[in-house]
Amino acid sequence: MKKLNILVLGSGGREHAFCWKLAQSKMTDRLFVAPGNAGTKALATNLDIGINDFDALKNAVIQNNIDLVVVGPEDPLVNGIHDFFLNNDKLNKIPVIGPQKLGATLEGSKEFAKDFMSRHNIPTAQYGSFTPEKIQDGYAFLEQMKPPYVLKADGLAAGKGVLIMNDLDNAKKELSNMLLNKKFGKASSKVVIEEFLSGIELSCFVLTDGKNHVTLPMAKDYKRIGEGDTGLNTGGMGAVSPVPFADQKFYNVIQKNIVEPTIEGLKKDNIPYVGFLFIGLIRVEDTPYVIEYNVRMGDPETQVVLPRIKNDLAEMLYATAVGKLDEVELLVEKKSATTVVAVSRGYPEAYEKGKIINGLPSSTSSTVFQAGTTNNEGEILTNGGRVIAVTSLGDDHKKALKNSYNLLYKISFEGMYYRKDIGFDL
Numbered sequence: 413m414k415k416l417n418i419l420v421l422g423s424g425g426r427e428h429a430f431c432w433k434l435a436q437s438k439m440t441d442r443l444f445v446a447p448g449n450a451g452t453k454a455l456a457t458n459l460d461i462g463i464n465d466f467d468a469l470k471n472a473v474i475q476n477n478i479d480l481v482v483v484g485p486e487d488p489l490v491n492g493i494h495d496f497f498l499n500n501d502k503l504n505k506i507p508v509i510g511p512q513k514l515g516a517t518l519e520g521s522k523e524f525a526k527d528f529m530s531r532h533n534i535p536t537a538q539y540g541s542f543t544p545e546k547i548q549d550g551y552a553f554l555e556q557m558k559p560p561y562v563l564k565a566d567g568l569a570a571g572k573g574v575l576i577m578n579d580l581d582n583a584k585k586e587l588s589n590m591l592l593n594k595k596f597g598k599a600s601s602k603v604v605i606e607e608f609l610s611g612i613e614l615s616c617f618v619l620t621d622g623k624n625h626v627t628l629p630m631a632k633d634y635k636r637i638g639e640g641d642t643g644l645n646t647g648g649m650g651a652v653s654p655v656p657f658a659d660q661k662f663y664n665v666i667q668k669n670i671v672e673p674t675i676e677g678l679k680k681d682n683i684p685y686v687g688f689l690f691i692g693l694i695r696v697e698d699t700p701y702v703i704e705y706n707v708r709m710g711d712p713e714t715q716v717v718l719p720r721i722k723n724d725l726a727e728m729l730y731a732t733a734v735g736k737l738d739e740v741e742l743l744v745e746k747k748s749a750t751t752v753v754a755v756s757r758g759y760p761e762a763y764e765k766g767k768i769i770n771g772l773p774s775s776t777s778s779t780v781f782q783a784g785t786t787n788n789e790g791e792i793l794t795n796g797g798r799v800i801a802v803t804s805l806g807d808d809h810k811k812a813l814k815n816s817y818n819l820l821y822k823i824s825f826e827g828m829y830y831r832k833d834i835g836f837d838l
């Protein structure tokens with residue numbers, strides 16, 4: 413069997429989960445991660461290279477005979493890392509899992525994504541897109557809408573670019589702040605205004621080689637910092653897979669109305685796409701609508717999706733790279749997986765770092781995926797907002813959650829916070 417040297421890009425819990433799964437693969441030879449964290453270091457070789465330092469990544473790829481690159485976060489994809497590989501004669505035979513810049517625009521520009529959905533009749537909220545020159549049209553568009561008003565910065569804004577307001581005057585003021593005062597910098601030089609959809613959200617993940625696709629287990633993420641889904645938005649405080657309300661009938665509708673037209677739309681538009689596609693959905697009554705596309709896996713959803721995939725991940729990714737995903741039969745673990753994220757005091761605003769993490773288990777039936785962690789003289793210290801995600805399996809999500817919480821009780825660091833109500837709404 414062909415053996416692969418694999419490089420994973422990123423440093424979060426998602427990337428630790430990728431390394432954890434790839435390390436179990438018969439097809440993995442040597443595993444590298446850039447830059448990684450204290451958790452990945454136990455499974456792979458951490459390379460001290462930033463995810464957007466393409467030249468340094470190129471050198472590392474050549475030096476370490478890398479056969480496959482798996483991109484975790486969206487940033488390098490939107491910045492064109494895949495194109496960089498294709499345009500370099502030393503790198504262009506090394507497959508990258510993650511779309512080229514054009515495909516990554518599905519996440520990099522809300523307007524591009526909405527126009528794509530509209531062109532391919534993919535259900536999504538009604539919208540208009542406005543530039544500073546067209547601000548008067550933007551005001552008029554808001555006036556003919558019903559509250560709440562949804563304003564989205566077109567570009568990447570570190571998850572902060574969406575504002576939802578009840579008051580029309582506030583909405584107009586924010587539109588002007590975004591367009592004229594560059595509230596989110598370049599990201600808000602265009603603003604998408606959307607109809608508000610009311611419902612429950614879930615995340616759908618697809619792996620595609622550009623021709624074939626596999627729909628991975630769905631998950632539900634808990635984005636708000638506070639219990640009962642209150643307070644500021646975060647990267648995600650916990651996740652559950654499968655999603656109990658996404659039954660077979662609902663899944664079939666998602667396939668037919670959303671996943672298939674999305675993959676076909678990419679083909680029709682000549683948008684090459686090799687990699688993961690994360691479709692953020694909202695269920696309004698019984699109908700799924702697309703809230704957004706992301707061109708990567710979710711974090712912390714990956715920490716519940718990968719543990720439910722029984723296939724060899726390196727084999728699946730290699731099949732993706734060579735256009736043979738049709739030969740892969742997805743095998744899914746029936747049990748539920750849950751993850752609960754522990755964060756640093758202050759997160760998602762300015763947060764503390766450098767706190768010693770105590771009680772990390774050496775072996776348990778649950779898995780601790782590390783995110784913002786670093787090694788220091790034999791100790792593991794906090795080094796980010798989201799610090800760890802504790803994943804467990806169980807016969808249902810309640811049993812799995814119990815396992816996650818039982819392990820979390822034993823782990824501690826100064827200022828540690830986690831939501832005690834993951835799964836409360838299921």
Ligand code: AMP
Pocket residue numbers: 537562564571574606607608609610613692703704
């Ligand atoms: P996005 O970055 O587009 O995923 O938006 C961030 C969050 O804002 C989503 O996860 C939803 O909770 C919320 N949101 C975005 N668009 C809408 C919409 N049209 N209606 C209701 N909520 C929305």
Ligand code: GLY
Pocket residue numbers: 633647648706709710711712713
């Ligand atoms: N958990 C949501 C995301 O990865 O964007």
